[in-house]
Amino acid sequence: MAEQVSKRLKTSGSSGLTIGTHNGHFHADEALAVYMLRQLPAYRDAGLVRTRDPALLETCHTVVDVGGEYDAAKNRYDHHQRTFATTFPGRPTKLSSAGLVYLHFGRQLVAQQLQNKHADDSEEVTLLWNKLYESFIEALDAHDNGISAYDPAGIAAAGLEKRFSTGAFTLGAMVGRLNPNWNDPVPSDPAEAQVAEDARFVEASERIGTEFSRDLEFYTKAWLPAREIVRAAYNKRLEYDPEGRVMVLEGQSVPWKDHLYTLEDAEGNVDKKVLYVLYAEKPVPDAKWRIQCVPETKDSFQSRKPLPEPWRGARDEALDAITEIPGGVFVHAAGFIGGNKTFDGAKAMAIKALTM
Structure with missing residues (x-):
């Protein structure tokens, strides 16, 4: 009964659309996937359901990181299937839910940031779409799929060791540390517990989303205009x-x-x-x-x-x-x-x- 109560909780929105993702321990990929969707006009006021109940997920307009299905025509963006091997064009890293959402909606996000000065398929949008993936999204895809930045066997063979600790402060860790600690108190009422967990997820989504938006703003407003200045200097x-x-x-x-x-x-x-x-x-x-x-x-x-x-x-x-x-x-x-x-x-x- 307690599980059913937690599964039915949702954050309502006025758009009529609902985004579904899993409840429980959350990760950077679905946190960012939800954030990116909510930056688009169609999803701006979308509700959020966090559950693993297939019946409830079936009622959601869009589902990310859960459900065992990747079908963009049905707005299903999970990457946990055994047969899943989709990557971003020209990149080797298997996608997570963040990469899948960015693959299908990233051009729209970029064009929107450019204030409709460029079409979704323009050279500028394509350039930035690729740049944002390589500079931000790909690290999340790799983290969620357990892919190291360097080949561990190659590092071991070369006898390389870290000179100091980087503090494990990665994009993924930034979201992960917002999950409850193992010994944090949990409300005894299942509904209250789920509300508290959902609040932490929303905080995590906003936090990593803010970093993504800063990157998006930098590349559209500063990096792209600099291209012609550097070209002139180079010439x-x-x-x-x-x-x-x-x-x-x-x-x-x-x-x-x-x-x-x-x-x-x-x-x-x-x-x-x-x-x-x-x-x-x-x-x-x-x-x-x-x-x-x-x-x-x-x-x-x-x-x-x-x-x-x-x-x-x-x-x-x-x-x-x-x-x-x-x-x-x-x-x-x-x-x-x-x-x-x-x-x-x-x-x-x-x-x-x-x-x-």
């Missing part, structure tokens, strides 16, 4: 170095790494890659300038060519004396970034560093 790089190893972002700094790597890959010139990127600290005439080394990969701490070792850790007049270039501000001790009071000074530092 002018030979003005500063005949081999194109110095790129200057005019006006102000923008997110440049992804776009630079894409442009270089498209050109296919592996011998003349950009080594240093120059940009003003602020978009004002008297701003100081930075010289940043291009990492070997986007998330790498290894630079293609770090700033010269004798410069590292030096500041102000001491840096001027070492570089013989006036206006020095600093060079980081790790050699991946430095600064000068003027553009000409930063450019001189970059040109000299190329020869050292």
Whole structure:
């Protein structure tokens, strides 16, 4: 009887649609799947049923992460079937319920964020649809399906060990820690217990959803507009170095790494890659300038060519004396970034560093 009571509880909505998912211990994938659906006009006021009762799930308009069925025509998005092997286009990771919902509704979410400036199948929407999957959704799919970022056997064979703990703070862990602890008090009344559990799920859904929305906003409002700025800077790089190893972002700094790597890959010139990127600290005439080394990969701490070792850790007049270039501000001790009071000074530092 208690199980039946908990199964029948639901959060009602005014749209007439109901989203179904499982009750009990919740995970990041269905938490985000529910959130993404509720960002769409059709689901904005949708009710929520958390149950494993097939009869109740049958009454739901859309079901995620439970039910043993993947059929987009019927709005069923479970991935636990033995035969399930669906992946996102061009990616190897098996989808979770988050990936399934994003696969079918992600383009609409992106186009909606762009305020209908682009059709769902436009180049811009497709670019962002893929980018958001790789930068955010795929990690959840892998986590829920027990897929490691690195091959464990390969790591073991190489004898690699972690240098420190990362605190296990992943997207999945962020949601998981909102589940009750094993020794938390639970209301004796089944209905009250389910209400408390559902409240925790809604909190988890909003929390991971907020992070997704921040990513979506960044890529639509900041990352995408930066693409043409980086392209223009890349096309002018030979003005500063005949081999194109110095790129200057005019006006102000923008997110440049992804776009630079894409442009270089498209050109296919592996011998003349950009080594240093120059940009003003602020978009004002008297701003100081930075010289940043291009990492070997986007998330790498290894630079293609770090700033010269004798410069590292030096500041102000001491840096001027070492570089013989006036206006020095600093060079980081790790050699991946430095600064000068003027553009000409930063450019001189970059040109000299190329020869050292």
